[in-house]
Amino acid sequence: MSAKKTTVSTDKDWWRGAVIYQIYPRSFQDSTGDGSGDLNGITGRLEHAASLGVDAIWLSPFFKSPMADMGYDVSDYCDVDPIFGTLGDFDALVDKAHRLGLKVIIDQVISHTSDQHPWFKESRTSRDNPKADWYVWADPKPDGTAPNNWLSIFGGPGWEWDGVRRQYYMHNFLTSQPDLNFHNPEVQDAVLDTVKFWLERGVDGFRLDTVNFYFHDKHLRDNPPLDGSLKGGTADAPDTNPYGMQHHLYDKTQPENVAFLKRLRSLLDKYEARATVGEVGDGYRSLSTVAAYTTGNDKLNMCYTFDLLSPNFTADHIRNCVTAVETQCVDGWICWAFSNHDVMRHASRFTAEGDDPARIAKLALTVLSTLRGSICLYQGEELGLFEADLAFEDLRDPYGIRFWPAFKGRDGCRTPMVWDAGMPFAGFSTVKPWLPVPPAHAAVAIDRQDKQAGSVLSHYRQMLKLRKAHGALVDGDIAFLATNQDLLAFTRTKGEDTFLFVFNLTREPVQFAVPSGLDGISAFAVPGFNPDFDGKVVSLAGMDAFCGKL
Template sequence: MTSAHVAKPASADWWRGAVIYQIYPRSFADSNGDGVGDLPGITARLDHVASLGADAIWISPFFKSPMADFGYDVSDYRDVDPLFGTLADFDALLARAHSLGVRIIIDQVLSHTSDQHAWFKESRSSRDNPRADWYVWADPLPDGGPPSNWLSVFGGSAWQWDSRRRQYYLHSFLTSQPDLNFHNPAVQEALLGEVRFWCERGVDGFRFDACNHQFHDRALRNNPAASFDEQQEVSTVRVDNPYAMQVHLYDKTQPENLVFLQRLRKLLDEFGAASVGEVGDEHPLPIMAEYTERGQRLHMAYSFALLTPSVSAQHIRTQSEGLERELAKTGGWGCWALSNHDANRVASRWAPGNQPDLRLTRTLQALLLTLRGSVSFYQGEELGLPEADIPFEALQDPYGKTFWPEFKGRDGCRTPMPWQKDAPNAGFSTGASTWLPIGQGHAERAVDVQAADPDSALAHARAVLAWRRSDERLRTGAITFHDAPEPVLLFERRLASGESLVLAYNLGAEPVDLALPATLGPIKALSGTPLAPAALDSLSRTWKLPAFGAAIAVG
């Protein structure tokens, strides 16, 4: 039964500066003991999310799927996979979240489907059926080879031979994830209908997966080779993947997508639903700005710019300033993430020797929540969970299986959420086993342990989230960076009225005496926030930052 639709004002901008807590449903909470998380499990743990103070939840795909890519291969957009529950379970989750003041964003995968989707089964059956042109089909070259040199993100050719039609079909990801043909108006109409279904059910917004993969070059022109320097710059995939050896001019990010996004935005505005797009590209910042042009396309977008294997203060500054320059042209809005279901957890990834340090974990929480833009906060990030090491025999991720052992895949960031230290499976499941093992040391970082510790990562995350919610400077204020030596990041968040905060982050393992630059006016220590005011020598204008420390002042 569809939830009653309640119209929401199209101008509502709750999403601007919002904190969106990402839930990977397989790994959040298991309600029935089968070892896999599900929708009732999420509902049972919503109090935790509400206690954090997140504005919304983004739930990764829970739709019907053969699970070749764990839900990102959809076989029915309008039904819940039995692994996760039922539509009634989703409605109950939505109602409970709304009663707690938390909005629900669902993950929509529009660029491709599963090869088990009814649309693809019909499309591949012949060259003249009603859906024959719903996917990207092409004849082989005279020598039998694929029609272009396009590559899959998961390795190898992006073209798969199909003996039924005696043609190749395009798959930007797994061979079981055929790309839809967005040049066909009927495909666009069908997909807008799938989005409308969930709008009418009452969701508050959508995260659109791989949203710049939705069109391809009609002429199927070959991508040019990337230079060595360009290959080193790629942050969307590993450089040991041949995908990084091309400049992806023709297989994604096509101009026709802008028109489709305008149609999509018109539908979303009808229901007051928000949107965030995932932009995977070698140079994502201009695309993010173009895709979020004020009132025209998506509400916000994020990239993999801060999901890099290592970090420097200069890299963060370059990415933030670059995005701000691009957004100034379009009035668009960005969204930042330090972790998600596709990247090693930041508590390990950016730590020296990949060994988590609670001081750095707390500083990175604060950094993410004080940058300008909205925030995607991945489950377990509030606990400072480290990356888990998954042995090959327990590996589930097809990406990791392909590139093992140089790249172990994404399972290490997808392990079950630890809720109770001394409970079976850390409170995630009552089952005999779980789909992925509990991460090493995760039970000791369980929610119940950290909830009782005022100095824990969880306590700090709650404090910073509450501070962000209460301070408009952090939600929507402008950002200005000031010169500081590595590994220090120094910036201001300022409202048009002139009220400003000055924030300094030491990303290094040694204390730093920071000489304040002339570009930064007088400052004074600010107490009563989760960040230490830090010692300030007013005569020498030197700010003493502890190792892996953060400090705050007012300008």
């Protein structure tokens, strides 16, 4: 599993069509024997990421934190939490990644901090200290209740009472994750300084957590209920969570955010070949928000949404999402993903009774890697890992603990990577890990699949190699073909190259007649799929794929 050493690209548009591999540090590799993954563990396994053929790695948070929300509650933006290592370990990781030709993207969690951050500790001491207005504080209503009806995604009101200031502070997530007040220019300056800190250390980009949550409505107006006419797209929360019952007009996605994103872009443009990808969680508005944040070449380079992170693996849904982006974003850019650390693994979401799970995993990657946009892969999906079914006593995710048993949270997709089926805990650690390693995961470990022809891992490597070899698949145009069947059919074109892709995402066999405008197309091998083609008609089995090339 060796990877050729190279140098990292200095092309300023390297991110356009890039393949990004997300690493969840706590669950990637334990190098210290404490049951938790760390930076040195990642460094020791970077050859695996490089062997896949990805362009960049994205590291979920490793900053100093009380870990109430697994690092998304930052207490120091400019240091590494000891459980992950040191700044020196991070520098070594970046150096090795660059030598392997991998860009390094890090999570930047700036919509909120931990309540243990020095900024918040000072802010809560009084109403007139230098940082008094660095967080979102508000007086109670005359009856003592919260200032408005805003809710926390993690359950309950979006406000917490502080007895010292005798005010409420806003928190979109845990009560220990107070929201920063981006209406204060000093706050913007401070968070941009933390971005600069990591730019100076050589990071190549930032994944911006909850990028549409930075600003709130200054007038603290109540959110209206979400009525039936606004349904569509992705939900803001599982239907077990009342957060999804509101139309979030005022607690996020405020117009002032655009100007801040321009400030952020201006900073990054002072450095060579740096990029941003924003996480947009905005329900039915998500794709229009992506358009607002990425068009004009003066804000974010790209965004991703939760639209394809749903259970809906159908031709209609994928076509509608991509068409919406192509229509609304104009000169903007999208990053597509089927899995990440916040949702059930797609091998579980997309697999029905009677399916071959490995075939579903291969088909999903084939679809994803042929769409127009950049793509993000989540550690373990290249093995076809499915969602781990954990007992309540094993949970560490506050979201799952709060809504158990109706919603089991996110721990099921965060279990450790499996490297060696014959080793204790599949080679992740020498001691009991922070989350269990399911025996069924260990059975499909990397050592089992690495040299196995036809494995999911082999398919990922071959498909990403195919994508990188053809510019039409990296950043070429996309055009959907009309069909009277439940098929996903489109062309990708760049220059003289045109590819035709046809996906049957149903369980029934179908036929597809090649349109007259594509006369002369010939079958082009896609790893793992070999439908019948007589030059005019493609015969696809259930959950099948075809590729043709002019």
